[in-house]
Amino acid sequence: MKHVSQLSKLGLFDARVPRYTSYPTAPQFSPGLTGQTFADWVSQIAPGSQVSLYLHVPFCRRLCWFCACRTQGTSSDAPVIAYAQTLKAELEMLRRVLPEGVTLSRLHWGGGTPTMLPPDEMRSIAGLVFDIAPLAEGGEFSVEIDPNEIDGARLDALAEAGMTRASIGVQDFDAEIQSVIGRDQSFEITKNTVDAIRARGIASLNADILYGLPHQTPKRIADSVQKLLTLSPDRVALYGYAHVPWMARRQQMIPSDTLPRPEERLDLFDTARRLFMWDGYDEIGIDHFARPHDSMAKAAKAGLLRRNFQGYTDDLAPVLIGLGASSISRFPQGYTQNAPATATWKKSVQAGEFSTVRGHVFTPEDIWRGRAIEALMCDFRVSLTELVKNFGAPAAEVQALFDKVALKFGQFVVRDADTLRIPPEGRPLTRMIATMFDSYSMEKTGHSSAV
Numbered sequence: 001m002k003h004v005s006q007l008s009k010l011g012l013f014d015a016r017v018p019r020y021t022s023y024p025t026a027p028q029f030s031p032g033l034t035g036q037t038f039a040d041w042v043s044q045i046a047p048g049s050q051v052s053l054y055l056h057v058p059f060c061r062r063l064c065w066f067c068a069c070r071t072q073g074t075s076s077d078a079p080v081i082a083y084a085q086t087l088k089a090e091l092e093m094l095r096r097v098l099p100e101g102v103t104l105s106r107l108h109w110g111g112g113t114p115t116m117l118p119p120d121e122m123r124s125i126a127g128l129v130f131d132i133a134p135l136a137e138g139g140e141f142s143v144e145i146d147p148n149e150i151d152g153a154r155l156d157a158l159a160e161a162g163m164t165r166a167s168i169g170v171q172d173f174d175a176e177i178q179s180v181i182g183r184d185q186s187f188e189i190t191k192n193t194v195d196a197i198r199a200r201g202i203a204s205l206n207a208d209i210l211y212g213l214p215h216q217t218p219k220r221i222a223d224s225v226q227k228l229l230t231l232s233p234d235r236v237a238l239y240g241y242a243h244v245p246w247m248a249r250r251q252q253m254i255p256s257d258t259l260p261r262p263e264e265r266l267d268l269f270d271t272a273r274r275l276f277m278w279d280g281y282d283e284i285g286i287d288h289f290a291r292p293h294d295s296m297a298k299a300a301k302a303g304l305l306r307r308n309f310q311g312y313t314d315d316l317a318p319v320l321i322g323l324g325a326s327s328i329s330r331f332p333q334g335y336t337q338n339a340p341a342t343a344t345w346k347k348s349v350q351a352g353e354f355s356t357v358r359g360h361v362f363t364p365e366d367i368w369r370g371r372a373i374e375a376l377m378c379d380f381r382v383s384l385t386e387l388v389k390n391f392g393a394p395a396a397e398v399q400a401l402f403d404k405v406a407l408k409f410g411q412f413v414v415r416d417a418d419t420l421r422i423p424p425e426g427r428p429l430t431r432m433i434a435t436m437f438d439s440y441s442m443e444k445t446g447h448s449s450a451v
């Protein structure tokens with residue numbers, strides 16, 4: 001890599017920065033918002049408009065040691081079925097406050113492992129959702145699928161319910177890496193899952209893989225990517241492994257001294273990246289790849305890529321409603337988050353109240369700063385005119401910020417009269433550059449590596 005020493009001088013290899021799936025980021029949310037705030041904001045959605053809906057299922061059969069998601073292991077189905085009942089009760093509460101004629105631009109089931117739901121629960125939840133708000137014309141219904149926790153009956157149920165995109169967790173195909181991250185998953189199991197998904201006519205497939213895993217080398221990640229390419233996913237998320245054992249206790253099972261150094265992480269990312277590019281994928285934002293026919297690739301080309309709690313999206317709906325324990329919602333007014341603990345969430349729903357425990361009310365400043373960060377993360381460029389005209393930014397303050405960034409990052413940013421742009425060699429610095437637009441303190445948040 002050509003620029004390693006300059007990147008190092010800029011502090012890239014020591015920096016710990018947010019991933020900016022929201023602005024302000026979740027650790028900045030504060031208490032004081034309640035279920036009533038959530039209900040009010042839902043009731044203020046424009047009748048007949050499109051919204052996005054996220055359902056969270058925080059259960060897994062296995063608890064992979066690398067995983068930073070808030071999820072609970074269970075060998076029996078009983079807690080999952082009980083959870084599904086509460087989720088349906090929460091959906092019924094949503095029905096009562098949701099304005100007339102709202103349709104869904106997106107329905108996403110994530111977790112955890114939503115495929116822990118038995119097939120009849122999948123059917124009844126999907127049926128209820130679409131009874132409350134049908135999928136809009138061209139809407140998408142995506143589900144996160146663990147290849148180790150799926151079978152024909154559950155895939156049939158999802159296909160019949162109208163799933164349009166499956167998202168599978170791969171992480172890495174290397175057997176030694178799998179054993180160190182506590183996630184066994186043979187290539188055959190993954191391939192059989194992919195075949196079973198396609199056999200049911202599900203047109204679009206996403207796969208998640210990771211760089212920066214213990215014992216990962218350029219050769220090993222190249223092998224994994226090549227195996228993945230034989231499955232030809234339409235989209236790939238290539239996430240940097242976030243080692244945050246102070247937050248995700250299970251990660252203490254992964255010895256820190258097995259982890260690649262930040263310089264090596266950069267190399268691992270680049271190795272994987274070149275293989276995707278060579279195979280004809282478009283590079284999307286900081287960590288996604290998509291086939292040119294894929295809607296995310298098209299959105300990126302058209303400057304319509306956005307960022308939300310699910311990472312990158314081509315969804316333009318102004319509202320994202322998150323149901324289930326710990327789910328976050330976004331409204332034009334701000335963010336709300338449900339009670340993180342399943343028991344607390346359930347108690348609240350059983351009492352007939354939305355479980356919102358914290359969130360954030362947008363200030364006018366949040367709006368333009370948030371857009372600047374989103375534009376950098378999505379397009380690697382931000383326009384002064386757009387921030388001023390569409391997001392109410394004060395021109396002088398934005399210009400001063402652009403100057404500050406240009407001064408600090410030198411050759412790795414390009415500043416002209418209207419825009420600040422991050423050229424390809426500056427891309428590893430994107431999250432660091434984004435922090436320059438973040439006016440909240442980074443101190444109380446133990447973020448992961450900037451690379």
Ligand SMILES: C=Cc1c2[nH]c(c1C)Cc1[nH]c(c(CCC(=O)O)c1C)Cc1[nH]c(c(C)c1CCC(=O)O)Cc1[nH]c(c(C)c1C=C)C2
Pocket residue numbers: 017018019020026027067068069070111112242244247309326327328446447448449
């Ligand atoms: C589906 C799994 C994941 C979700 N987020 C991450 C994964 C792997 C990655 C992640 N998110 C955060 C961190 C730590 C700090 C950082 O590097 O920026 C990591 C590694 C921050 C974060 N994101 C959310 C929350 C609530 C937090 C931390 C604050 C806290 O512990 O409360 C939002 C959020 N992320 C995910 C979900 C399902 C979610 C909303 C509830 C998934």
Ligand SMILES: C[C@H]1O[C@@H](n2cnc3c(N)ncnc32)[C@H](O)[C@@H]1O
Pocket residue numbers: 066067068069168169170171208209210239240241242243
């Ligand atoms: C939903 C997706 O989140 C990713 N994921 C889970 N845990 C981590 C982590 N510690 N660091 C980065 N990505 C992670 C996985 O790739 C999973 O498939």
Ligand code: SF4
Pocket residue numbers: 059060061062063064067068069071111112113146169
């Ligand atoms: S990676 Fe998926 S299956 Fe593994 S613990 Fe995390 S959510 Fe559960």
